[in-house]
Amino acid sequence: AQKVTQAQTEISVVEKEDVTLDCVYETRDTTYYLFWYKQPPSGELVFLIRRNSFDEQNEISGRYSWNFQKSTSSFNFTITASQVVDSAVYFCALGFNAGNNRKLIWGLGTSLAVNP
């Protein structure tokens, strides 16, 4: 079965702290895709990153970095020197092909509060 677990329901940090959001996935597929999305208080869902299963290279984008570890089935997201604007719900998702269809399995999200 395909599954995404975001064990941290809520995280609260003080501005400038580093914070890591965990994502653990389950799949038997050899080809799959992992995503992170951000949902700020305004409500829109913003795509952050996609990783393909054959590309374990970690990614850094400014203060954001992602660590993909196939050995532990994890795709963790770290925000360095967090800012109040980082306050949002963050979703991890697993994508895979089911016949001719693309399926996306979503985690339940981690609510991050960055306090000044």
Added chain:
Amino acid sequence: IAGITQAPTSQILAAGRRMTLRCTQDMRHNAMYWYRQDLGLGLRLIHYSNTAGTTGKGEVPDGYSVSRANTDDFPLTLASAVPSQTSVYFCASSRGTSGTEGNEQFFGPGTRLTVL
């Protein structure tokens, strides 16, 4: 470039009424999706369309119908609304339905629907 637009932004509806949520994208994406987001349940797929002229059922399709007459539009209809359909509805699109590219989904701003 607008990306994905949804209308209305919010709506209060009496139970039993028919309602169509509109979704339009200008990115010429092949695939489109409708999700509902409920507290504690995350994002759940209602219906999807891999390409114009085709539709498929998602995780929670009952009580909803969709059509895909052209590439840009993907309306979601509630034939006879019930209070359990109170939710935030998101439309999304993605470029591809095959290969490894174009997996990521881009979301509209959402429609907040309340059924009384």
